[in-house]
Amino acid sequence: MGPLKGLKVIEMAGMGPGPFCAMMLSDMGADVLRIDRADAVGAAHEREPRFEILNRGRPSVALDLKEPEGVKVVLQLVSKADILIEGFRPGVMERLGLGPSHCEQINPRLIYGRMTGWGQDGPLAQAAGHDINYIALTGALHAIGRAGQAPTPPLNLVGDFGGGSMYLLFGMLSALWERERSGRGQVVDAAILDGVNSLTSFLYGALARKGWTDRRGENLLDGGRPWYDTYETKDGHFVSVGPIEARFYKELLERLGVSGEKLPDQNDPEGWERLRERLAAVFKTRTREEWCGLLEGTDACFAPVLSAVEAPSHPQNVARGNFVEIEGVVQPTPAPRFSRTKPEVTGPAVRAGQKTRDGLTGWGFTTEEVDGLIRDGIAVQAAS
Numbered sequence: 001m002g003p004l005k006g007l008k009v010i011e012m013a014g015m016g017p018g019p020f021c022a023m024m025l026s027d028m029g030a031d032v033l034r035i036d037r038a039d040a041v042g043a044a045h046e047r048e049p050r051f052e053i054l055n056r057g058r059p060s061v062a063l064d065l066k067e068p069e070g071v072k073v074v075l076q077l078v079s080k081a082d083i084l085i086e087g088f089r090p091g092v093m094e095r096l097g098l099g100p101s102h103c104e105q106i107n108p109r110l111i112y113g114r115m116t117g118w119g120q121d122g123p124l125a126q127a128a129g130h131d132i133n134y135i136a137l138t139g140a141l142h143a144i145g146r147a148g149q150a151p152t153p154p155l156n157l158v159g160d161f162g163g164g165s166m167y168l169l170f171g172m173l174s175a176l177w178e179r180e181r182s183g184r185g186q187v188v189d190a191a192i193l194d195g196v197n198s199l200t201s202f203l204y205g206a207l208a209r210k211g212w213t214d215r216r217g218e219n220l221l222d223g224g225r226p227w228y229d230t231y232e233t234k235d236g237h238f239v240s241v242g243p244i245e246a247r248f249y250k251e252l253l254e255r256l257g258v259s260g261e262k263l264p265d266q267n268d269p270e271g272w273e274r275l276r277e278r279l280a281a282v283f284k285t286r287t288r289e290e291w292c293g294l295l296e297g298t299d300a301c302f303a304p305v306l307s308a309v310e311a312p313s314h315p316q317n318v319a320r321g322n323f324v325e326i327e328g329v330v331q332p333t334p335a336p337r338f339s340r341t342k343p344e345v346t347g348p349a350v351r352a353g354q355k356t357r358d359g360l361t362g363w364g365f366t367t368e369e370v371d372g373l374i375r376d377g378i379a380v381q382a383a384s
Contacts, residue, residue, distance in 0.1 A: 002029025002334075003341040007176075008363075009083040010035060010074070011058070012098075013352070016131075016156065017164030017192065018087035018115045019054040024169060025083075026057035027334035027343045033359050035074060036352035038064040041382045046352060050327040055349035061360055062353025062380040069378045071097045077363055078103045078110060083172055087115040090125050100187045110185040111175045115168050117159075119191035131159035134192040138163075140200055147217030147224065163195030220244070226276035227252070227266060230305055237288035238305035239295075241279075252300040256282050353382035 007030040011022040026032040034055065040046070041062045049055065063070040075098070078084060084103060086093050093099045100112045117134045118124040132153050135141045145152035168190035175186050206212035206219075218224040227249055228242045243249040249266050253259040256279075263278060264271020283291065288304050295302035306314060312323035312330050324333050327348050334343035356379050360370045373379035 001341055002027065002343040003338055005029035005341070007031065007083070008081045009033070009085065010077055010081045012084070012086040012088070012093070013037070013040070013060070014087035014115070016054075016087075016160045017168065018085055020161055021113070021115065021165040021168045022058065022085055023054050023056055024165070024334070027345060029341070029343065030083075031362075032058040033077065033363060034058050034060045035077075036060050036062045038062050038070070038353070038377075038380045040352040041380045043352070049349040049351050049354075050329050052349040053329065053331045056326070056331070057346040057349075059355030059359035059362070060350050060352050060382075061356045062382065064378055064380070065096050065098075067378055068097075069373070069376065073360075073365075073373065073378065074098055075102070075106050076365075079106045080363055081107065081110060082176065083111045083113060085113045085115065085168070085172075090116065090120045104185070108184060109179060111172050111179065112185065112187045113168050113172045113190065114187060115164060115190050115192075117164075117192045119193060120189045131156035131192070135159040135163070135196050137193055138196040138200055139203065140196050142214075143200075143203065143216060143219075143222060145216050145222075147215070149217070151216065158199070159192045159196055163197075163199055164190065164192040167195035167198065226272050226279055229276070231280055231283035233283055233288040233291060234285060235287040235289075239283060239288055239291050240303050240305055241301060243299075243301040248299050248301050251298060252295075252302070255295055255298065255300055258282060351382050353380045354384060356381040 004025060007025070009022065009025050009030050009032040011018065011032055011034045013019075013034055013036040022032050022034065063073055065071055065074070078098075086098075094102075103110050103112060114120060116125070117129045117131075118127065132141065135154075135158055140158055141151045141153070143151075144154050144158075168188065171188035171190050175188055179185060203212060207214065212219050216222060220228060223229050228244060230238045230240045232238055241252060243252045246266065250259070253263070258278065261278075264275050286294075291302070292304050296304070311317060317323060322333055322335075323330055324345060325331075326345060329348070331345075334345065337343075356374070357367075357370050360373070360379065361367060365373075370379065374381055
């Protein structure tokens with residue numbers, strides 16, 4: 001019932017941003033077929049699939065792409081697809097015989113989504129890397145952390161998923177919209193480097209107007225202001241405050257019971273150290289739960305700092321239905337929401353090749369054709 005119902009997507013199995021992108025498409029109703037390598041079936045390092053949340057909601061077909069017949073199967077699938085997603089180093093798909101030029105001959109309407117760290121070209125295009133390396137070249141990593149301390153890796157949320165998956169999604173859906181007018185597909189070159197650079201657009205504007213310094217931990221949104229930061233509570237937990245606007249800041253001070261004290265002005269840098277010390281002392285006087293009772297839901301711009309274990313139980317997340325349990329694994333539900341076409345998780349992840357028969361027949365192969373591919377070792381059906 002999701003808004004992308006009817007969209008057909010081929011996902012070349014990979015890690016991180018590619019699977020997350022495919023998961024979101026599946027959550028939104030797209031028919032996503034995951035292509036795994038034949039040698040991934042029963043691999044010793046394969047984890048129990050129900051924990052592989054990024055692989056949820058779509059069947060896995062295992063093919064031997066070292067064999068021409070395996071490549072031929074993918075090209076047959078391409079003929080029926082709207083989108084193909086791949087996340088290999090530049091040139092790998094071309095060497096397999098599955099590059100954009102090969103696929104365009106089969107399906108000129110195909111949107112070919114390419115996900116890399118550095119991009120399809122440039123001096124680093126063939127270099128190995130991970131999220132932390134890609135965001136290091138953008139200015140984003142440099143800006144995250146405390147003053148006088150080393151940059152803090154922000155998990156892989158900024159690079160892999162923010163600058164990677166989301167920009168690949170945006171690019172492919174943009175290309176689909178353009179195809180409605182031109183009738184032609186195209187290649188989407190989504191690089192984590194490019195996406196994170198784009199995410200930092202606000203930063204470059206702030207730098208240009210001298211509203212931001214190129215020094216970590218000294219700015220409005222990086223913990224440089226005492227009224228936009230986290231504080232430890234009496235019981236060792238943390239809370240967050242962010243009353244940037246004067247009226248919200250005033251409410252925070254009133255609810256903390258310090259509005260009558262002679263505190264430094266909110267926007268006086270000379271007084272920020274003293275103000276931070278005072279706020280830290282106040283927050284240490286009560287537990288996190290006590291502060292929630294006093295501040296949560298007010299205009300003081302407050303929220304408790306929850307762990308991933310705690311977040312699903314918060315009343316706001318519960319009210320919004322933001323988490324679901326599937327086969328004993330708690331996981332986020334699809335986002336965003338739609339007024340008519342409701343996204344949904346169609347099922348847990350499966351093992352590599354576990355749905356080879358169902359996946360291929362679901363995309364138009366006959367039972368006899370699938371039996372022949374499995375008999376010849378071109379396709380592999382894993383045990384359930």
